[in-house]
Amino acid sequence: MSLSSLLLRNCRPLLLGLWLLLAACSGPSRQYQVTLVHMNDTHSHLEPVAVNLAIKGETVTAQLGGFARLKTVVDQMRAEDKELLLLHGGDVVQGTLYFTLFNGLPEFDFLNLLGLDAMTFGNHEFDRGVAAIPAWIKRSSFPWLSANIDFSAEPAIAPLVKPYLIKEIHGEKIAIIGVTTETTPQTTLQVGKVVFNDAVKSVRTQVAALEAQGINKIILLSHLGYQQDKELAAKVAGIDIVVGGHSHTLMGDETVLGNIGLLPETVYPTALTGPDGKRVLVLQAWQWGHFLGRLQATFSPDGEIEQFSHKAVIPTGNSFMHNDQVVQPGTPAYQAITTALEQTGVARIVAEDPQMAALLAPYAGQVAAYRSVAIATAVDDLVRGLNSGPGPLAADSMLAAVPNAQMAIMNYGGVRRDLLRGSISAGDLLEVMPFNNTLVLVDLTGAELKQALEDAVEFLRIKFGANEAVMPYVAGLRLHLQLAAPKGKRVALLQVRSADGRFKPVDPAAVYRVVVNTFVVEGGDGFGLIKTASGFKSDTGIVDSDALRDYLKSVGTIHKPVEQGVILLPDHN
Numbered sequence: 001m002s003l004s005s006l007l008l009r010n011c012r013p014l015l016l017g018l019w020l021l022l023a024a025c026s027g028p029s030r031q032y033q034v035t036l037v038h039m040n041d042t043h044s045h046l047e048p049v050a051v052n053l054a055i056k057g058e059t060v061t062a063q064l065g066g067f068a069r070l071k072t073v074v075d076q077m078r079a080e081d082k083e084l085l086l087l088h089g090g091d092v093v094q095g096t097l098y099f100t101l102f103n104g105l106p107e108f109d110f111l112n113l114l115g116l117d118a119m120t121f122g123n124h125e126f127d128r129g130v131a132a133i134p135a136w137i138k139r140s141s142f143p144w145l146s147a148n149i150d151f152s153a154e155p156a157i158a159p160l161v162k163p164y165l166i167k168e169i170h171g172e173k174i175a176i177i178g179v180t181t182e183t184t185p186q187t188t189l190q191v192g193k194v195v196f197n198d199a200v201k202s203v204r205t206q207v208a209a210l211e212a213q214g215i216n217k218i219i220l221l222s223h224l225g226y227q228q229d230k231e232l233a234a235k236v237a238g239i240d241i242v243v244g245g246h247s248h249t250l251m252g253d254e255t256v257l258g259n260i261g262l263l264p265e266t267v268y269p270t271a272l273t274g275p276d277g278k279r280v281l282v283l284q285a286w287q288w289g290h291f292l293g294r295l296q297a298t299f300s301p302d303g304e305i306e307q308f309s310h311k312a313v314i315p316t317g318n319s320f321m322h323n324d325q326v327v328q329p330g331t332p333a334y335q336a337i338t339t340a341l342e343q344t345g346v347a348r349i350v351a352e353d354p355q356m357a358a359l360l361a362p363y364a365g366q367v368a369a370y371r372s373v374a375i376a377t378a379v380d381d382l383v384r385g386l387n388s389g390p391g392p393l394a395a396d397s398m399l400a401a402v403p404n405a406q407m408a409i410m411n412y413g414g415v416r417r418d419l420l421r422g423s424i425s426a427g428d429l430l431e432v433m434p435f436n437n438t439l440v441l442v443d444l445t446g447a448e449l450k451q452a453l454e455d456a457v458e459f460l461r462i463k464f465g466a467n468e469a470v471m472p473y474v475a476g477l478r479l480h481l482q483l484a485a486p487k488g489k490r491v492a493l494l495q496v497r498s499a500d501g502r503f504k505p506v507d508p509a510a511v512y513r514v515v516v517n518t519f520v521v522e523g524g525d526g527f528g529l530i531k532t533a534s535g536f537k538s539d540t541g542i543v544d545s546d547a548l549r550d551y552l553k554s555v556g557t558i559h560k561p562v563e564q565g566v567i568l569l570p571d572h573n
Contacts, residue, residue, distance in 0.1 A: 031298050031299065031300065031301075031306065032170065032172050032217070032298070032299040032301075033170070033296060033297065033298045033299070034084075034085060034169055034170070034174060034217070034296070034297055034299070035077070035080075035081040035083075035084040035085065035294070035295070035296050036084070036085050036087065036219070036241065036243065036283075036293075036294070036295045036296075036297065037074060037077055037084050037085065037086045037087070037292060037293065037294050038086070038087045038088070038089065038243045038283060038285055038292075038293045038294075038295075039070070039087075039088055039089070039285045039289060039291070039292055039293070040088060040089030040090060040091065040122075040223070040243075040244065040245030040246070040248075040284060040285050040287070041089070041090070041091040041122070041245050041246065041248050041286075041287040041288065042088070042091070042092055042107070042287075042288060042289045043091055043092075043093070043094055043095030043096070043099075043124070043287065043288055044092070044093050044094060044095045044096040044098045044099035044104070044107055045065060045066075045095060045096055045288040045289055046066070046067050046096070046098050046106065046107065046110060046360055046363070046364075047066050047096075047098075047360070047364065047367075048063035048064060048065050048066035048069065048317055049063070049064055049065055049066075049288055049290070050062070050063060050064075050321075050420070051063075051064045051290065052261070053260045053261045053262070054260065054261025055259075055260055055261070055336065055337055055340045056336060056340065058322060059261075059322070060320050060321070060322050060327070060337055061320065061321035061322070062316055062317065062320055062337075062341075063316065063317035063319060064288075064289075064290040064314060064315065064316055064317075065288055065289035065290045065315055066289065066315070066317075066352065067110045067114070067289065067356055067360065068352035068353050068356040068357040068360060069315035069316075069317070069350040069351070069352055069353070070114065070289055070292060070315060070356075071113065071114055071353035071355070071356040072315070072350050072351055072352065072353045073292055073313050073315050073348075073350055074086065074114055074115065074292070075353065077294060078115075083169045083170055085117050085167065085169060085174070085176075085219075086114065086115055086116050086117050087116070087117060087118055087119065087176065087219070087221055087243050088111065088116055088118075088119035088120075088245075089119070089120060089122070089221060089222060089223055089243055089244055089245025089246070089284070089285070090119060090120045090121055090122025090123075090124075090125065090180065090223035090245045090246065091122030091123065091124045091125070091223065091245060091246065092104070092107050092108070092111065092119065092122065092124075092125065093107055093124055093125060093127065093128075093136075094124040094127045094416075094434060095124075095288075095416055095417070095431065095434065096367075096431050096434075097367045097370060097371070097427050097430055097431055098363060098367060099434065100430045100431070100434055101363075101366060101367065101370065102363060103128065103132065104128070104132065104136055105135075105136075105139060106359075106360075106363050108136055108139045108140045109139070109359065110356065110359065110360075111140065111142065112139075112140065112141045112142070113355065113356060113359065116140075116141075116142045117142055117165075117167065117176075118142055118143050118144075118145055118165050118176050118178070118221060119140075119142065119143075119144055119145070119178075119221070120144070120145050120146055120178035120179065120180060120221045120222065120223050120245075121144060121145075121146045121149060121161075121178065121180040121223060122180065122181075122223045122245060122246065123180070123181055123183070123184040123187050123188050123223065123246070124188065126184060126188040126190045126191050126194075127188060127190060127435065128190065129190040129192065130154050130156075130157060130190070130191065130192035130193075130194060131156075131192075133157055134156045134157055134160060137157070137160045137161070138160070143162060143165050144160065144161050144178070145161070145162060145163065145164060145165055145176060145177065145178025145221060146161060146163065146178040146179060146180045147163035147164065147177050147178055147179050147202045147203055147205070147206045148179050148180060148182070148196060148197040148198065148199050148202035148203070149161070149180055149194060149195070149196055149197070150194065150195040150196075150197060151194055153192075153193035153194070153195070154192055154193055154194055157194075163177060163178065163202075163206050164176060164177040164178065164206050164210065166210075166213075166215065172217070173215050173217070174215070174217040174218075174219065175210045175215045175217070175218045175219065176218075176219045176220075176221050177203060177206045177207070177210075177218065177219070177220050177221065178221045178222075179199050179202065179203055179220060179221070179222050179223070179224060179232075180196065180199075180223045180224075181196075181199075181223055181224050181225065181228070181246055182196045182197075182198065182199055183463070184196055186459070186523070186524060186525070186526070187413060187463075187524060187525065188524075199224060199228070199232060200232055200235050200236060203220060203232065203236050203239070204235075204236050207236060207237070207238040207239065208238075210238075211238055216238075216302060216303025217240055217299055217303050218238055218239055218240055219239075219240065219241045219242075219243060220232070220233075220239050220241070220242045220243070221243050222242055222243065222244045222245065222246075223244075223245045223246045224244065224246055225244070225245075225246040225247035225249075225463075226244055226247045226249040226265070226266075226282070226284055227247070227465065228246075229242045229244045229282050229284075230270065230272060230282055233272050233274055233280040233282060234272060234273075234274065234275065235275060236274070236275070237274055237275045237276035237278070238274075238276065239274060239280055240278070240279075240280060240281070240297070240299070240303070240304075240305055241269075241280070241281045241282075241283065241295070241297065241305075242280065242281070242282045242283065243283050243284075243293075244282060244283060244284040245284060245285075247284065248284075248286060248287040249265050249266070249284040249286065250262065250263070250264045250265055250286040250291065251264050251265065251266055251267060251268035251269070251270070251283070251284055251285075251286075251293075252264040252267070252268045252312065252346060253267065253268075256343075256344050256345065256346070257344060257346065259340060259343065259344065260340055260341060260344060260347060268283065268293070268310060268312060269281040269282060269283045269295060269308070269310060270282040270283075278304050278305070279304065279305045281295065281297065281305065281308060283295060285312070289315070290314060290315075291312060291313075291314055292312060292313045292314075292315065293310075293312045294310060294311045294312050294313065295308060295309075295310045296308060296309045296310070296311075311345075312346055313346060313348050313350075314344075314346050314347040314348065315348065315350040316341060316347050316348060316349050316350060317349070317350075318349050318351075320334070320337050367427065370425070370426070370427040371425045371427035371428065372425065373425055373426060374423040374424065374425055375424060375425060375426055375429075375549060375552060375553045376423075376424045376552040376553055376555065376556055376557070376558050377422065377423055377424065377556070377557055377558065378419050378420065378421050378422060378423075378424055378558045379421065379557060379558065379559050380421055380558075380559055380560045381418065381419075381420050381421050382418060382419040382420070382558065382560065383418045384415060384417070384418055385469075386469045386470075386471055386566055386568070387473075387561060387563070387564050387565055387566055388560060388561060389415070389418055389419070389561075390415050390417075390418070390419050390432045390433075390548070391410060391412070391415045391473035392473050392474075392475065392561040392563065392565060393548065393551070393552065393558070393561060394410045394414070394415055394432075394433060394473060394544065394547075394548050395408045395409070395410040395473045395474055395475035395565070396408070396475045396551060396561075397544075397547045397548040397550070397551030397552070398410065398439055398475065398515045398516075398517075398544070398547055399475045399476055399515065400547070400550075400551045400554075401439060401515075401540075401542050401546075401547035401550065401551070402439055402441060402515045402540055402542070404441070404513065405441060405476070405513050405514060405515035406476055406496060406497075406512050406513050406514065407474065407475065407476035407477040407496055407497070407512065407513075407514050407515070408474065408475040408476060408477075408514070408515045408516070409452075409453075409472055409473070409474055409477070409514060409515075409516050409520065409527075410472060410473040410474070410475075410516075410517070411456070411472055411473075411516075411517070411519060411520050411524060411525040411527070412460060412470055412471060412472055412473065412525065413524075413525050414433060414435060414437065414517060414519060414520075414525075414544070415432060415433065415473070416431065416432060416433070416434055417431050417432055419432060419558075424552060424558065426549055429545050429548050429549050429552070430545055432545070432548070433544050433545040433548060434545075435517075435519065435544075436543055436544075436545070437517035437518045437519050437543070437544045438517065438518050438539055438540060438541055438542060438543055438544065439515050439516070439517060439539075439540045439542045439543075439544060439547060440515070440516055440517065440518055440520075440521045440537060440538065440539045440540065441513060441514070441515055441536070441537065441538045441540060442513075442514050442515075442516060442521060442530060442533065442535065442536065442537045443511050443512070443513055443514075443533075443535035443536040443537075444511070444512055444514055444530070444533055444535060445508065445509060445510065445511055445512070445535075446494070446506040446507045446508040446509065446510050446512065447508040447509070448529060448530075448533055448535075449494065449506060449512060449514065450491050450494050450506065450508070451488075451529050452527055452529040452530050452533075453472070453479060453491050453494070454487075454488050454489075454490060454491055455526045455527065455528060455529055456471075456472050456525060456526040456527055457471065457472075457481065457483075457490050457491070457526075458487055458488075458490075458526065459525060459526025460472075460525070460526065461483075466483070469483075469568060471566045472525070472566075473565065473566075474565040474566065475563075475565065476496065476497045477494070477495070477496055477497070477565060478493075478494075478495040478496075478497075478503050478564070478565055478566075478567065479491055479493065479494050479495070479565070479566055479567070480492045480493035480494075480567045480568075480569055481566060481567065481568050481569060482569045482571075483568065483571070484571040492569055493505070494506040496512060511535065513536075515540075516530065517544050518539065521537065
């Protein structure tokens with residue numbers, strides 16, 4: 001045996017021992033990377049949705065989203081990382097005819113095919129009452145999570161829901177905690193015996209339980225809204241990433257997305273510092289499948305995010321409209337559009353996945369048939385907003401359906417989509433007002449009416465932010481609002497239309513007959529006073545969407561509303 005061989009043989013145990021010693025001393029040294037893909041507030045939008053973009057000063061209509069395109073993008077992302085984590089931030093259902101006609105079942109088939117890993121409850125998951133939820137959960141091949149919803153009094157649901165999920169990805173454990181907005185009972189009213197606990201306290205409890213198990217990479221899957229997500233992240237230590245929903249927040253580069261007419265609220269992601277000094281990333285993916293978020297985060301061995309990168313996608317179809325004409329492929333105009341989209345690095349023309357398209361086809365055929373019969377024609381785009389869109393028309397229709405009412409109040413949240421110029425079908429109206437509320441006559445004193453409106457304004461300011469002009473829709477009523485005034489003193493003037501058509505001040509002591517919907521009469525959207533009012537109440541049995549259908553059918557040609565029911569007064573400093 002040679003001298004070198006002898007030395008090697010004798011030194012092998014020493015070298016092995018040295019290697020083991022070094023490994024033990026160094027501990028877990030490798031960085032850990034996770035790819036996170038997410039969506040939220042898809043609201044039964046299984047098909048693409050027409051969205052107006054602005055490209056080089058011209059309005060161009062593109063088709064965004066659609067689950068067949070989402071499937072293509074997710075598959076492409078999985079080709080890069082087969083262990084990516086796919087999450088949904090809640091509000092899977094409610095918003096289109098797919099939900100109205102098929103009771104939410106197709107939505108979960110589509111999420112199954114996407115390979116979803118987990119979702120949290122949105123408030124609209126309760127729109128059909130708690131009785132609908134077990135079937136949806138059982139149809140899902142993924143878990144439903146919520147740490148702050150107590151289902152213990154609903155035994156058909158309680159065993160099906162967990163506060164968190166632990167996944168092993170690339171050989172390490174990562175936890176996902178679910179949380180749902182505490183205001184769900186005020187916005188949905190179909191929660192049965194379900195209790196919504198404090199979100200901060202509930203999440204803090206679950207983080208502590210996970211850390212006790214040695215898990216140091218924690219994702220919060222939230223349906224609280226962007227502002228609330230930031231507040232929670234600043235209060236609860238141990239959270240690394242917040243994947244949000246509820247507020248439909250578009251996040252991204254304003255300069256880049258502005259080139260196609262999209263105005264993000266903030267950057268993607270929002271980087272914050274938690275109470276423990278660790279970095280926390282807050283994410284959200286806009287709405288309706290228009291945006292698919294993608295984040296790659298690199299963790300240190302002790303569970304801190306050291307670096308991150310992102311590559312979100314806005315899945316876009318390959319057909320476009322300009323000036324009511326199809327933009328032909330191969331033309332300079334078409335090239336200009338596709339180039340502008342490509343330059344964003346986010347908007348991407350995506351082909352439809354054939355498997356997902358085949359799953360959609362039988363449902364889409366029934367929806368198309370329902371949409372085919374026109375009842376009216378819109379001359380203008382009826383876009384939701386203050387004194388505009390379908391909202392004021394809905395309030396007008398309530399007065400037309402219940403002529404013995406003096407005024408009508410329609411809650412802002414009861415109107416769910418725009419009506420764009422062109423033919424309007426009964427199917428469109430079921431998407432505008434999908435909740436099957438009936439119209440209710442109530443008697444309120446002038447003082448009660450004013451207080452009810454004050455409460456509703458405050459509720460909407462809390463929900464949507466003080467800078468958003470989001471108000472109830474009214475008919476036969478006019479209110480002047482001073483939003484800079486203190487809470488309870490914002491209704492500066494309140495008038496009712498008299499028999500001669502003129503508006504006169506509301507008398508605090510007089511009794512007025514008001515038509516509202518069943519959601520409002522139960523205190524929804526901040527109208528708690530109407531629920532507790534002791535005056536006359538009578539349900540007419542008239543469905544709100546039927547009233548709107550009959551009204552628009554009688555009018556025939558629909559223009560933008562011109563009456564200013566809600567007038568915002570300038571702030572006085």
